Amino acid sequence: MSAKDHSITNSKTTKQLNMPLKASVVLVSAMLMAACGTNGKQSYNLEDVFGSSDIVYKPKKPTAANFSEDGTKISGQAEAGAIIKIKDEAGNxxxxxxxxDKGNFEFSLDTPLTDGQKVKVEAYYPNGTRPSDPLESTAPNIKDPTEPTEPTDPTDPTEPNQPEADKSGVQSLNINAGSLGVFNKTTREFSVSEDGSVIEARADLASQNPQTPDKPGLLPKVDITTSAEGDTELDNGFKEHKDNTEITVAALGQTLPLAYTSTYKDFGDDMRIGHIHGGAEVALLGTTLPVDGVAVIGNATKAENIPTEGTVGYTGDATYRKLGLDNEIEYGSSAFTADFVAKEVSGELEFANAGNIGLKADIEGNKFSGTAEANNGYTTDGGFYGGDAQYLGGVYQGNGAQGTYGAMQDEAPAEPNQPEASKSGAQSLNVNAGSLGVFNKTTRDFTVNEDGSVIEARADLASQNPQTPDKPGLLPKVNVITSAAGDAELDNGFKEHKDNTEITVAALGQTLPLAYSSVYKDFGDYMHIGHIHGGAEVALLSTTLPVDGVTIVGNATKVENMPTEGMISYSGDATYRELGLDKSIEFGSSAFTADFVAKNLEGQLSFAQAGDIALKAGIDGNKFSGAADANGGYNTEGGFYGGDAQYLGGIYQGNGAQGTFGAEMELPE
Incomplete structure (x- = not known):
């Protein structure tokens, strides 16, 4: 058989075959068989073997096809050189x-897919028509940034911080070893079991010779079990655990049995304070060595979560015990203030028998330490525990005693409510106009400037004819300055401001000069009570008309912030003045009880000369009013002031007199 007779003439075989090896071997074998015909004369084309159609092979399935986070790209892996086609859910x-050449591919989509759509990724050989098995991929589900988002609730509590995972703390150990001396050590270097029930007592450090700190101490480390199921309940949340262990003194070839009591208190899962005291039996000497220890352990606040601003109060427990065998623990209380700006802790431990012990310490990170010099002979060490420094605990030792303290962060006071922004109140005005009659009016309808120093006296309302209330009164509104810088100081916090103004009586063509005194008292920035009294000169009649007024003004408590339950007491000041020219003000006291369930107010004004005046009023919102027939001839008007009704103030008039009262809420002790 010659090469000429058996040549392969199909031009398609000049192309590179891109197919699996097994398929290539089959193809080549078939070609050789075709070429080696038996008649010796015939030449063969590939079509004679395979027919006229193309051979199509199926590529491997892509191994990866992933969307980018924004849904704009798809990238993955398939056979090297494969054509990758991406189809939507409809097959388009x-x-x-x-x-x-490494099989990696990436495709950028004209339109990003961001709604969780599914696509199929298929691989094709070059010029091939048969796809691989499809690989499905899901587009990301991205919320449209233009869509409105649900508002967050600002009252949701923030996720609390987590404390350190491993327990740590500080211990102070004292062992009276008789002729060998007193072994004493305060340290933070010890191990604690995961649940805090076993503490490594550092007797090795306590028994070291201070002159040779690189040499081991006479005693070893001793693992102390401090708590277990069924421990005895004591007072104030403390518990007691009795146990025993052994202290091996290798240098002496002795093992000392130690019977001890662990007295402890847990503060949640984050902190424990406790005493460990007992006696180590030395059979060789026939004696018992006192072993005294105190410790605070827990999950410390991470240093980065320690507060950096303000001061925080802590209150809780304290213990005190004299060193030695058979001494009792005394329980007391503790109160501390941590100043996180000055990096200082100061507090006091109170005991019925041991007395008060003041402690000061410097804060460093999540720990604090105080020297004996600063604390009357007591050294103290401690730290902050819990995710957000909600606990403070420590140990102290000195003056022949040891003790512990553990306190919880005081609840932060609630943010005070804000009162109404604009000042308002009530006034009562009396103008004796002689033959024209007495002009008298009590009203809440008047203006006050922003700082409360100028009040609009409603002489126009006082001088109206009650029979024609739609017609203006004889007198106008009069702006009265009630206070200014440099006003004279009087008793009980009152001040006096002297001034003058004019009253224009258009109907009579007269202008009446008014000289007056304003006697007032301010209750913080929220409430002002006062008298305004003087005389208006009527030159035409050569007479002076008495002008008498009382007022209460301030920033009223918002109605929605008024108390709705219980009874609250108020105590403060009161004034009394008879109507007329040249009358003096008598100063007295006031005491009220506001019943916010029954919506009524009862109180008494007490004066040395005018006697006692009892007042009753009904509460309506942030105001109260009382009628003359319920109050011995006195009408009264007033209200509650300050963001949380911390002030009560009002005016009264009747029986030829006027007066004011202003009182502050009494807080429970």
Missing amino acids: VIGSTEAD
């Missing part, structure tokens, strides 16, 4: 690309 091709 939405893009194609080619895998590189």
